[in-house]
Amino acid sequence: xxxxxxxxxxxxxxxxxxxxxxxxxxxxxxxxxxxxxxxxxxxxxxxxxxxxxxxxxxxxxxxxxxxxxxxxxxxxxxxxxxxxxxxxxxxxxxxxxxxxxxxxxxxxxxxxxxxxxxxxxxxxxxxxxxxxxxxxxxxxxxxxxxxxxxxxxxxxxxxxxxxxxxxxxxxxxxxxxxxxxxxxxxxxxxxxxxxxxxxxxxxxxxxxxxxxxxxxxxxxxxxxxxxxxxxxxxxxxxxxxxxxxxxxxxxxxxxxxxxxxxxxxxxxxxxxxxxxxxxxxxxxxxxxxxxxxx
Amino acid sequence: xxxxxxxxxxxxxxxxxxxxxxxxxxxxxxxxxxxxxxxxxxxxxxxxxxxxxxxxxxxxxxxxxxxxxxxxxxxxxxxxxxxxxxxxxxxxxxxxxxxxxxxxxxxxxxxxxxxxxxxxxxxxxxxxxxxxxxxxxxxxxxxxxxxxxxxxxxxxxxxxxxxxxxxxxxxxxxxxxxxxxxxxxxxxxxxxxxxxxxxxxxxxxxxxxxxxxxxx
Numbered sequence: 001x002x003x004x005x006x007x008x009x010x011x012x013x014x015x016x017x018x019x020x021x022x023x024x025x026x027x028x029x030x031x032x033x034x035x036x037x038x039x040x041x042x043x044x045x046x047x048x049x050x051x052x053x054x055x056x057x058x059x060x061x062x063x064x065x066x067x068x069x070x071x072x073x074x075x076x077x078x079x080x081x082x083x084x085x086x087x088x089x090x091x092x093x094x095x096x097x098x099x100x101x102x103x104x105x106x107x108x109x110x111x112x113x114x115x116x117x118x119x120x121x122x123x124x125x126x127x128x129x130x131x132x133x134x135x136x137x138x139x140x141x142x143x144x145x146x147x148x149x150x151x152x153x154x155x156x157x158x159x160x161x162x163x164x165x166x167x168x169x170x171x172x173x174x175x176x177x178x179x180x181x182x183x184x185x186x187x188x189x190x191x192x193x194x195x196x197x198x199x200x201x202x203x204x205x206x207x208x209x210x211x212x213x214x215x216x217x218x219x220x221x222x223x224x225x226x227x228x229x230x231x232x233x234x235x236x237x238x239x240x241x242x243x244x245x246x247x248x249x250x251x252x253x254x255x256x257x258x259x260x261x262x263x264x265x266x267x268x269x270x271x272x273x274x275x276x277x278x279x280x281x282x283x284x285x286x287x288x289x290x291x292x293x294x
Numbered sequence: 295x296x297x298x299x300x301x302x303x304x305x306x307x308x309x310x311x312x313x314x315x316x317x318x319x320x321x322x323x324x325x326x327x328x329x330x331x332x333x334x335x336x337x338x339x340x341x342x343x344x345x346x347x348x349x350x351x352x353x354x355x356x357x358x359x360x361x362x363x364x365x366x367x368x369x370x371x372x373x374x375x376x377x378x379x380x381x382x383x384x385x386x387x388x389x390x391x392x393x394x395x396x397x398x399x400x401x402x403x404x405x406x407x408x409x410x411x412x413x414x415x416x417x418x419x420x421x422x423x424x425x426x427x428x429x430x431x432x433x434x435x436x437x438x439x440x441x442x443x444x445x446x447x448x449x450x451x452x453x454x455x456x457x458x459x460x461x462x463x464x465x466x467x468x469x470x471x472x473x474x475x476x477x478x479x480x481x482x483x484x485x486x487x488x489x490x491x492x493x494x495x496x497x498x499x500x501x502x503x504x505x506x507x508x509x510x
Binding site for chain 1: 305363367370378455456457458459460464467468470471472474475476477
C-alpha cells in the first residue's frame with residue numbers, strides 16, 4: 001500500500017528527478033528523501049484538485065458583494081472572484097470551479113471533514129479559528145463604516161460627530177455594539193437592531209442618521225445606489241478576510257498564497273482589479289516595480 | 295413593496311420546486327417507514343417493539359437541527375458520505391417517521407381490543423384483520439394529527455437551507471442578499487407557505503369527511 005502510493009507519487013511528480021537518479025545506482029539515501037517528498041506531494045489537496053480537473057469551493061449565495069446570485073442566477077462576488085483566480089492558476093480556466101453552497105456555520109466543519117478543497121466565504125481571521133483550520137493570506141481588510149442618506153442634512157462623518165448626542169446610529173445587535181460606535185462617535189445614541197437589513201431600514205425610514213455596517217456593504221450599496229445611500233467617509237475596526245483550508249497541507253496552502261499574491265501584487269491582476277472596482281467601487285493601487293510592496 | 299414582490303417571484307421558482315420535492319419525499323417516505331414501524335410497535339414481538347420504541351424516543355428527544363448536522367457530518371465517519379440534499383431529506387424523514395410511529399400507535403390503540411378478537415373469531419388472518427377491521431377505523435383517527443405533521447414538514451423543510459440546499463427560504467435569502475430589502479420577500483414567503491399549507495388543510499378536511507363516511 002505504502003509502496004504503491006510512493007510509486008504513484010513518484011511517477012506523477014518525479015519524472016525529472018527519476019532521470020537524474022537513474023544514473024546513480026547507489027543512491028539509497030537520495031531515493032529515500034525523494035520518496036518522502038513525492039509522498040507528501042501525492043497526498044496534497046493540490047494533487048487531488050489537479051487530477052480531478054476542477055476545484056471544489058465552499059461558499060455562500062446570500063451576501064452581496066461577497067457571494068450572491070446576479071439577476072441571471074449566476075454566482076458572483078468578491079469571494080467568487082478569488083475562487084476564479086485559483087481556477088485560472090490551476091487549470092488556466094477560470095470556469096473550472098464547483099461551488100458548494102453552505103451556511104456560514106458550515107465553514108469550518110466542511111473543511112475539517114474534507115467536503116470542500118477550500119472555503120472562500122468572507123471569513124474573518126482569528127487566532128481561535130486558526131487553531132482549527134489553516135488561513136491563507138488575507139485578500140480584503142474589512143471594517144465598520146457609516147452609511148448615510150445623501151438627502152440628509154448630516155451625512156459626513158464630521159457633521160455626525162458635531163451632532164453629538166443628537167446623532168442616532170443603528171447597528172446590528174452584538175456584545176460590542178455600543179463600544180464600537182462610541183469608539184468614533186463618543187456621544188451618539190446607539191440603536192441596536194436585530195438584522196442587517198433592518199439596520200439599513202432604520203436609516204431609510206429616518207429613524208437613524210447613520211447605519212454602522214460592514215465597510216464592504218457600504219461601498220457596495222453606495223456604488224449601486226448613489227441616489228439612495230452615501231458614505232460618511234469614516235472607517236475603523238480592521239478585520240482580515242482570508243480563505244481557509246485544512247491544516248497539515250503546506251503544498252496546497254502555499255499554492256493558494258502564491259496565486260493570491262500574484263493576483264494582488266504581481267502581474268496577473270485583471271480578475272482581482274475588476275472585482276475590486278465592480279464590488280467596492282475602488283480602483284486598485286498602482287503597482288510600482290522595484291522594491292517589493294509585500 | 296408590490297414592485298419588489300413581483301421582481302422577486304421569478305427567482306423563487308426553483309427554490310419553491312425544491313421545497314415541494316423535499317416535502318413530498320419526506321412525507322411519502324416517513325409515512326411508509328413510520329407506518330410500518332408503528333404497526334411493529336403495536337403488534338410486533340418484544341425485540342421489535344423495544345427497537346421501535348428506542349428509535350422513536352431517541353429521535354423525538356433530539357433537536358432536528360442536531361439530527362441534520364449529525365447525518366451530514368457524522369455518517370461520513372461510518373463511510374456514508376451523503377450529498378447535502380440527500381442528507382437533509384434523510385434527516386427530515388427520520389424525524390418525521392418518529393412522529394408517524396406515534397400517530398399510528400395512538401390511532402390503533404384507540405380501537406377497542408374487542409375488534410381484533412372479533413376478527414379472530416370469524417377466522418380472518420392477521421393481515422385481513424388489519425386491512426378490513428382495524429385500518430378503516432384507525433385511519434380516521436390517524437389523519438388529523440398526520441396532516442398536522444405534513445404542514446409541519448413543509449415548514450420544516452426550510453431547514454435544508456442550513457446545508458446549502460436552495461429551497462424557497464434560501465432562494466428568498468439570496469434575493470435579500472442581493473437587494474438588501476428584506477420585508478417584501480418575507481411577506482411573499484409567508485404568502486407562498488400559507489397557500490401551500492392552507493391547501494393541505496383543505497385537503498385534509500376533505501379526506502376526513504371521506505373517511506368518516508361508514509360504508510354499509
